[in-house]
Amino acid sequence: xxxxxxxxxxxIDVFIRFSPSYSRKDMENLGLEIARSVMPxxxxxxxxxxxxxxxxxxxxxxxxxxYMVDDPSKKISAVDRTPFHTEYVKENLRDEQKDEVxxxxxxxxGIGVYGAEARVEGFSGYLCELLVIKYxxxxxxxxxxxxWKKRTYLHLGNGGARFNAPLTFIDPVDSNxxxxxxxxxQSKSLFTIASREFLQEPKLTFFxxxxxxxxxxxxxxxxxxxRKTRSYAIIFPKPDVVDDVLYPQIKRTMRAFESILQEFIxxxxxxxxxxxxxxxxxxxxxxxxxxxxxxxxxxxxxENAEKFMERWRNEALRGPYVLGNRLxxxxxxxxxxxxxxxxxxxxxxxxxxxxxxxxGDMLIEKLEDVLHxxxxxxxxxxxxFKFPWER
Amino acid sequence: xxxxxxxxxxxIDVFIRFSPSYSRKDMENLGLEIARSVMPxxxxxxxxxxxxxxxxxxxxxxxxxxYMVDDPSKKISAVDRTPFHTEYVKENLRDEQKDEVxxxxxxxxGIGVYGAEARVEGFSGYLCELLVIKYxxxxxxxxxxxxWKKRTYLHLGNGGARFNAPLTFIDPVDSNxxxxxxxxxQSKSLFTIASREFLQEPKLTFFxxxxxxxxxxxxxxxxxxxRKTRSYAIIFPKPDVVDDVLYPQIKRTMRAFESILQEFIxxxxxxxxxxxxxxxxxxxxxxxxxxxxxxxxxxxxxENAEKFMERWRNEALRGPYVLGNRLxxxxxxxxxxxxxxxxxxxxxxxxxxxxxxxxGDMLIEKLEDVLHxxxxxxxxxxxxFKFPWER
Numbered sequence: 030x031x032x033x034x035x036x037x038x039x040x041i042d043v044f045i046r047f048s049p050s051y052s053r054k055d056m057e058n059l060g061l062e063i064a065r066s067v068m069p070x071x072x073x074x075x076x077x078x079x080x081x082x083x084x085x086x087x088x089x090x091x092x093x094x095x096y097m098v099d100d101p102s103k104k105i106s107a108v109d110r111t112p113f114h115t116e117y118v119k120e121n122l123r124d125e126q127k128d129e130v131x132x133x134x135x136x137x138x139g140i141g142v143y144g145a146e147a148r149v150e151g152f153s154g155y156l157c158e159l160l161v162i163k164y165x166x167x168x169x170x171x172x173x174x175x176x177w178k179k180r181t182y183l184h185l186g187n188g189g190a191r192f193n194a195p196l197t198f199i200d201p202v203d204s205n206x207x208x209x210x211x212x213x214x215q216s217k218s219l220f221t222i223a224s225r226e227f228l229q230e231p232k233l234t235f236f237x238x239x240x241x242x243x244x245x246x247x248x249x250x251x252x253x254x255x256r257k258t259r260s261y262a263i264i265f266p267k268p269d270v271v272d273d274v275l276y277p278q279i280k281r282t283m284r285a286f287e288s289i290l291q292e293f294i295x296x297x298x299x300x301x302x303x304x305x306x307x308x309x310x311x312x313x314x315x316x317x318x319x320x321x322x323x324x325x326x327x328x329x330x331x332e333n334a335e336k337f338m339e340r341w342r343n344e345a346l347r348g349p350y351v352l353g354n355r356l357x358x359x360x361x362x363x364x365x366x367x368x369x370x371x372x373x374x375x376x377x378x379x380x381x382x383x384x385x386x387x388x389g390d391m392l393i394e395k396l397e398d399v400l401h402x403x404x405x406x407x408x409x410x411x412x413x414f415k416f417p418w419e420r
Numbered sequence: 421x422x423x424x425x426x427x428x429x430x431x432i433d434v435f436i437r438f439s440p441s442y443s444r445k446d447m448e449n450l451g452l453e454i455a456r457s458v459m460p461x462x463x464x465x466x467x468x469x470x471x472x473x474x475x476x477x478x479x480x481x482x483x484x485x486x487y488m489v490d491d492p493s494k495k496i497s498a499v500d501r502t503p504f505h506t507e508y509v510k511e512n513l514r515d516e517q518k519d520e521v522x523x524x525x526x527x528x529x530g531i532g533v534y535g536a537e538a539r540v541e542g543f544s545g546y547l548c549e550l551l552v553i554k555y556x557x558x559x560x561x562x563x564x565x566x567x568w569k570k571r572t573y574l575h576l577g578n579g580g581a582r583f584n585a586p587l588t589f590i591d592p593v594d595s596n597x598x599x600x601x602x603x604x605x606q607s608k609s610l611f612t613i614a615s616r617e618f619l620q621e622p623k624l625t626f627f628x629x630x631x632x633x634x635x636x637x638x639x640x641x642x643x644x645x646x647r648k649t650r651s652y653a654i655i656f657p658k659p660d661v662v663d664d665v666l667y668p669q670i671k672r673t674m675r676a677f678e679s680i681l682q683e684f685i686x687x688x689x690x691x692x693x694x695x696x697x698x699x700x701x702x703x704x705x706x707x708x709x710x711x712x713x714x715x716x717x718x719x720x721x722x723e724n725a726e727k728f729m730e731r732w733r734n735e736a737l738r739g740p741y742v743l744g745n746r747l748x749x750x751x752x753x754x755x756x757x758x759x760x761x762x763x764x765x766x767x768x769x770x771x772x773x774x775x776x777x778x779x780g781d782m783l784i785e786k787l788e789d790v791l792h793x794x795x796x797x798x799x800x801x802x803x804x805f806k807f808p809w810e811r
Contacts, residue, residue: 178721179745195745218745222720222729229726256737257710257756296714297738297750319648319705323687329613330569335620338613346647347688347805354570354586354609359688365648414738 032118034130034158036138041090044112046097049105053078056106060094068092077107101202113202118158121185121201132167132236133157139236140223140417142216147276150213152220159185159198159208168228175224177217183209223418238417244409246400252412253397258296259316260396260412261367262403263309267302268383275302278381283309285381289374292318293367299411303404307384310396310411316367321346326356368393423509425521425549427529431480435503437488440496444469447497451485459483468498492593504593509549512576512592523558523627524548530627531614531808536602538667543611547599550576550589559619566615568608574600614809629808635800637791643803644788649687650707651787651803652758653794654700658693659774666693669772674700676772680765683709684758690802694795698775701787701802707758712737717747759784 030041045063047056057079064071064081068090071083080093096105101113122130134157137143142151152160163185164170182188182197189204191197195214200206227235244252253260263286268275279300286309287295294314301308326337329351337356341349345358364370371393379385392399400408421432436454438447448470455462455472459481462474471484487496492504513521525548528534533542543551554576555561573579573588580595582588586605591597618626635643644651654677659666670691677700678686685705692699717728720742728747732740736749755761762784770776783790791799 176721179719214744215742218720218742221745222725222742222747225720225725226729256712257708258712296710296712314710315706317648319687321647321649321687328570329609329616330567334613334616338617342810347803349807349810350805351606351609351613353605354612356613412738414741416740419733419740 031115033127036134041088043092045094049096064092114155117202121162126161129161129167130158135236139238142220145211147273151216156208171224177221234418239420241406241410243406258312260312262396262399264392265307265387266390267305267307278383281381282384301407318365321359322362324358324360328354422506424518427525434483436485440487447485455483505546508593512553517552520552520558521549526627530629533607533611538664541604542607562615565612568612625809630811632797632801634797649703651703653787653790655783656698656778657781658696658698669774672772673775692798709756712750713753715749715751719745
């Protein structure tokens with residue numbers, strides 16, 4: 030708000046800056062007291078430390094107590110740096126560039142990479158501002174971003190620390206911080222391809238994508254049949270935790286499913302969250318494995334080689350035999366069907382904590398069998414995914 | 421024969437050693453002339469240079485002209501070294517060790533790793549002799565071999581050159597030569613596991629394996645049905661070339677099939693050669709792929725990204741979408757069935773030369789459909805493979 034680069038419906042953050050002579054406890058308590066006196070309907074919330082969240086004149090307002098340090102690299106609490114960011118942008122972003130920032134933010138929002146929160150893993154507002162300061166204009170940011178390679182290292186001035194991140198933008202107020210640390214490879218790549226595409230053919234849909242085209246149940250069932258793949262829905266009750274806890278666990282859990290179900294050859298995955306459920310969707314090349322499987326044993330010289338021979342000598346369907354320097358047998362498979370296989374594997378495999386706790390309430394079904402219970406807009410996006418600007 | 425370490429039915433090699441003052445041509449012509457005068461029924465053959473092969477008193481005899489060089493490392497033709505090997509073994513193998521060599525050779529023959537020829541890729545007679553010279557006895561060779569690791573480097577005395585081979589045994593008459601260069605990782609590993617097994621429980625079947633148990637057609641068909649895998653036979657007319665040319669090409673061609681058919685998930689392969697055919701056998705997890713396939717595009721920043729978007733924007737079944745830093749689409753698959761898929765792929769893929777030439781005569785069929793034309797002993801070994809000593 031102070032920087033004049035907000036989109037419509039902005040959130041307003043107000044910082045109350047304390048001298049470092051206050052103790053942490055006093056700073057927090059006094060800060061909240063002051064905050065409650067100006068926003069009595071606010072409710073207390075907690076990130077690294079407490080703040081008060083409320084609504085004033087229709088705007089969401091956070092009032093955040095912090096320290097007024099001399100140097101942002103000497104911050105005491107996590108939010109002490111933010112006022113320096115505001116200062117930096119006010120000093121370095123020219124008036125005519127404010128609309129360039131707004132364009133960039135709207136573009137990022139349209140393609141789904143705006144926001145540093147865990148759900149998005151994208152570009153913060155401050156990062157958008159720095160990109161415009163660095164490159165001058167919205168179009169110039171896109172021109173550069175369309176060429177960003179696997180590792181991109183940006184700064185304003187003298188550089189700074191090295192980070193193992195797809196995108197690094199050294200914070201001009203603290204050279205040991207990467208402003209783009211939240212940006213995933215996926216979000217960075219999406220921004221790169223969207224930039225190229227926009228430069229090729231600018232369209233309003235980059236800023237305001239059309240909604241996903243919702244297919245009817247009948248069409249979806251016919252498509253599943255035609256593809257000869259197997260699609261499954263894995264449904265959990267929604268854990269009651271904040272998004273920044275929930276989404277990393279969703280992603281970890283999806284990776285676990287993909288890894289467990291490797292042999293069924295996952296083709297595509299998707300998830301969505303509604304009021305009461307988290308729904309994982311997987312399309313796989315098959316849901317049934319042969320009766321016989323290859324089973325790897327130890328290297329021939331290993332002390333367990335003899336034990337392996339003993340175990341399988343008479344029980345293998347084929348072998349033991351040697352490939353390279355290892356023993357193998359082909360043996361009967363215990364769990365041939367995807368559902369059995371997953372349930373068995375989950376006994377020994379930890380999902381994200383909140384999902385691990387709720388394993389007992391997990392439901393796994395063929396997509397076609399639970400389609401009536403699912404949200405057809407999300408199922409349509411899963412089966413017919415297109416970039417938002419292509420819809 | 422000269423070394424006294426032969427098994428029954430040995431081959432006899434006779435070397436005619438010429439002074440290096442003879443030209444190569446004279447050495448070869450005079451050598452063959454002398455050879456023909458003592459073995460008039462022999463026929464001329466050719467390895468690196470010509471020799472005369474015949475049968476004398478029921479023994480196969482090769483008469484080989486070569487040079488008598490002072491130092492085997494200064495050999496002029498490839499066979500000049502052999503008489504030095506004979507000399508070395510005669511001088512270094514004690515009388516009571518000759519039977520140890522015979523045991524070792526018979527053991528290797530029984531488990532299928534005796535012979536340096538391309539068909540076997542195993543241990544030459546000379547290598548067996550050196551192993552007994554090094555370790556003292558048959559049992560001692562087995563004790564050491566059962567512990568051989570991924571790379572094994574052996575020598576008698578001062579070592580020699582380094583080789584990138586699973587097994588190296590420096591030739592005591594030429595430290596720049598690896599006597600074990602023909603030994604494949606497979607043969608070495610087989611010898612290692614057989615050694616461990618024999619030490620655990622010595623059995624006559626290591627030397628004299630029982631024949632493969634031949635299954636009836638009915639039993640084989642039931643087994644194929646039960647496994648839920650797909651087995652195919654690929655049949656070529658037998659190329660009219662010597663074994664040392666044929667077998668490397670068979671192995672190369674099998675690797676090509678495995679690589680082409682990766683998506684069908686090969687479980688096991690086997691081949692056999694009869695009087696008129698080479699038969700490749702493959703058991704795979706499936707022979708049909710889904711209608712939809714994942715198709716990898718360029719990285720998002722690549723100059724071809726735009727072209728990829730253009731090509732697939734409206735034609736993909738799903739996407740384009742981004743994974744990591746790359747574009748992908750899920751698109752229709754053209755060749756879903758194994759047979760079509762292989763035939764299509766072979767248009768762009770070179771097999772071993774002799775098989776490449778005969779692609780037009782290639783027959784590929786489900787195993788069950790050509791079972792009546794195939795050798796049930798080999799099919800039985802393919803489907804129910806066991807180590808020879810385990811039969």
